[in-house]
Amino acid sequence: MGQAVGEAAVRAGLELIPYSFCSSKDSKTKSQIDVGGISVELVGPGQDRDNLIKTLQSQYPNMITVDYTVPDVIHDMVDMYIKHGMPFVMGTTGGDRNRISKEVIESGVYAVIAPNMGKQIVAFQATMETMASNFPGAFSGYTLKVMESHQSSKKDTSGTAKAVVQSFQGLGLNFDVSQIQLIRQPPEQVNVMKVPESALLGHAFHTYQLLSPDGTVTFEFQHNVVGRSTYAEGTVDACLFLAQQVQERAPKTLYNMVDVLRAGAMR
Amino acid sequence: MGQAVGEAAVRAGLELIPYSFCSSKDSKTKSQIDVGGISVELVGPGQDRDNLIKTLQSQYPNMITVDYTVPDVIHDMVDMYIKHGMPFVMGTTGGDRNRISKEVIESGVYAVIAPNMGKQIVAFQATMETMASNFPGAFSGYTLKVMESHQSSKKDTSGTAKAVVQSFQGLGLNFDVSQIQLIRQPPEQVNVMKVPESALLGHAFHTYQLLSPDGTVTFEFQHNVVGRSTYAEGTVDACLFLAQQVQERAPKTLYNMVDVLRAGAMR
Numbered sequence: 001m002g003q004a005v006g007e008a009a010v011r012a013g014l015e016l017i018p019y020s021f022c023s024s025k026d027s028k029t030k031s032q033i034d035v036g037g038i039s040v041e042l043v044g045p046g047q048d049r050d051n052l053i054k055t056l057q058s059q060y061p062n063m064i065t066v067d068y069t070v071p072d073v074i075h076d077m078v079d080m081y082i083k084h085g086m087p088f089v090m091g092t093t094g095g096d097r098n099r100i101s102k103e104v105i106e107s108g109v110y111a112v113i114a115p116n117m118g119k120q121i122v123a124f125q126a127t128m129e130t131m132a133s134n135f136p137g138a139f140s141g142y143t144l145k146v147m148e149s150h151q152s153s154k155k156d157t158s159g160t161a162k163a164v165v166q167s168f169q170g171l172g173l174n175f176d177v178s179q180i181q182l183i184r185q186p187p188e189q190v191n192v193m194k195v196p197e198s199a200l201l202g203h204a205f206h207t208y209q210l211l212s213p214d215g216t217v218t219f220e221f222q223h224n225v226v227g228r229s230t231y232a233e234g235t236v237d238a239c240l241f242l243a244q245q246v247q248e249r250a251p252k253t254l255y256n257m258v259d260v261l262r263a264g265a266m267r
Numbered sequence: 268m269g270q271a272v273g274e275a276a277v278r279a280g281l282e283l284i285p286y287s288f289c290s291s292k293d294s295k296t297k298s299q300i301d302v303g304g305i306s307v308e309l310v311g312p313g314q315d316r317d318n319l320i321k322t323l324q325s326q327y328p329n330m331i332t333v334d335y336t337v338p339d340v341i342h343d344m345v346d347m348y349i350k351h352g353m354p355f356v357m358g359t360t361g362g363d364r365n366r367i368s369k370e371v372i373e374s375g376v377y378a379v380i381a382p383n384m385g386k387q388i389v390a391f392q393a394t395m396e397t398m399a400s401n402f403p404g405a406f407s408g409y410t411l412k413v414m415e416s417h418q419s420s421k422k423d424t425s426g427t428a429k430a431v432v433q434s435f436q437g438l439g440l441n442f443d444v445s446q447i448q449l450i451r452q453p454p455e456q457v458n459v460m461k462v463p464e465s466a467l468l469g470h471a472f473h474t475y476q477l478l479s480p481d482g483t484v485t486f487e488f489q490h491n492v493v494g495r496s497t498y499a500e501g502t503v504d505a506c507l508f509l510a511q512q513v514q515e516r517a518p519k520t521l522y523n524m525v526d527v528l529r530a531g532a533m534r
Contacts, residue, residue, distance in 0.1 A: 118484070119405055120479070123402045123406075130397055134393070134528070135393075135529065135531075136531040142387075217385070218490075226484075227483045261401070261402040
């Protein structure tokens with residue numbers, strides 16, 4: 001994912017600082033990777049890394065770090081951001097989220113942390129939440145059908161679908177997350193969900209169907225993503241947003257994607 | 268439409284007062300109609316009607332009048348509601364809306380006035396408005412395709428589609444209401460929009476498709492209505508809401524369907 005973000009950053013005209021902070025395991029396996037034609041050096045933990053960070057901070061005072069690190073080392077990475085006062089954008093769901101939030105706020109390090117960086121998906125999800133709080137019970141008596149399709153290796157239910165279903169519950173729909181239909185078989189993905197064959201190994205398709213008690217009214221909402229570019233683009237948006245907060249010395253330091261979205265069209 | 272509302276009111280367990288206030292033309296053509304097995308008397312303008320209203324007001328102190336009158340006589344009807352202090356629910360788009368609003372507010376008569384009484388549709392429309400104001404430009408660069416299908420006799424573009432498109436503009440989509448595709452031919456309605464054949468003479472189907480610049484993300488929203496029952500049910504909800512405001516002597520007197528929805532699940 002880091003690679004896709006690097007490429008999106010270059011596309012957005014940002015300067016990519018050619019270092020990637022990784023686990024000691026990763027830095028031992030490989031010394032560098034290619035990101036959109038730029039050779040990026042992998043740097044594991046240690047005194048050398050601390051020195052490098054200090055050098056980069058003086059060379060690039062507006063540096064923002066993007067973190068899609070594996071869950072195992074997330075807390076170590078957060079410790080590093082705090083130690084050096086490095087603003088960071090983290091797009092992963094691993095680690096102890098409450099602990100990270102607390103540490104970030106207490107240290108005053110600037111960060112955007114979000115489980116989903118696809119800004120339109122986040123906007124849809126937040127909007128359904130708002131709909132439920134504005135119009136409680138507006139869909140009372142309706143029945144709901146939810147289908148979500150992801151690559152067959154994904155075992156658990158989509159977190160986005162679960163969050164949206166929670167909003168539908170607020171709208172009066174009697175529906176439990178266990179009723180969400182997980183589509184994991186390619187034939188069904190192609191025929192029912194209309195996933196392109198080329199996206200069978202990486203996609204996130206969601207369909208929500210609502211039907212009135214007398215069958216005369218139907219609503220359907222779909223959000224379908226193939227590949228990773230939307231998450232990468234959203235991450236770059238989060239970087240631009242965070243850089244602005246740092247520059248303006250905003251009093252708040254911990255943000256999520258809804259904050260990024262509320263800030264409006266940035267590019 | 269009045270008939271469908273009467274039937275919905277009876278279904279909701281409300282008492283239907285067996286009089287319908289109509290134009291003098293209508294009351295001369297017919298003297299009574301059947302509403303869900305109840306014989307309802309048509310009463311045109313005049314001294315007799317004024318006397319009848321006074322009698323009904325003393326007999327039924329919680330009386331709410333529902334108005335789906337033809338546009339020609341709307342202002343006469345509003346004059347009548349004001350003269351007698353009759354709370355009313357008006358589901359029509361005719362007349363001079365600003366004038367009516369002003370008169371209602373100045374007179375202190377309680378009213379719900381809305382161009383669309385389908386509460387879930389209204390909730391969706393209001394939610395898209397909120398999305399645009401919360402997340403300006405979130406769909407910047409996306410392309411939009413809007414199709415709306417109604418019975419072939421409807422000549423103009425759907426007002427709901429136009430309102431939703433306005434919200435999409437706020438979300439950053441470059442789209443003009445003139446680009447909305449009006450589907451009025453039955454073969455296309457059946458094959459493209461999936462309108463049931465039985466609903467070709469009365470339906471309101473809307474599809475909004477959003478596509479990201481690189482083609483990797485699609486959103487689709489649909490709201491499809493056949494028949495009139497959802498509008499009738501929403502009208503009864505508005506009546507229940509208005510009765511409550513009257514009973515509580517609420518300081519505000521003029522409401523719309525968003526107010527009804529915000530009040531939450533009423534049944």
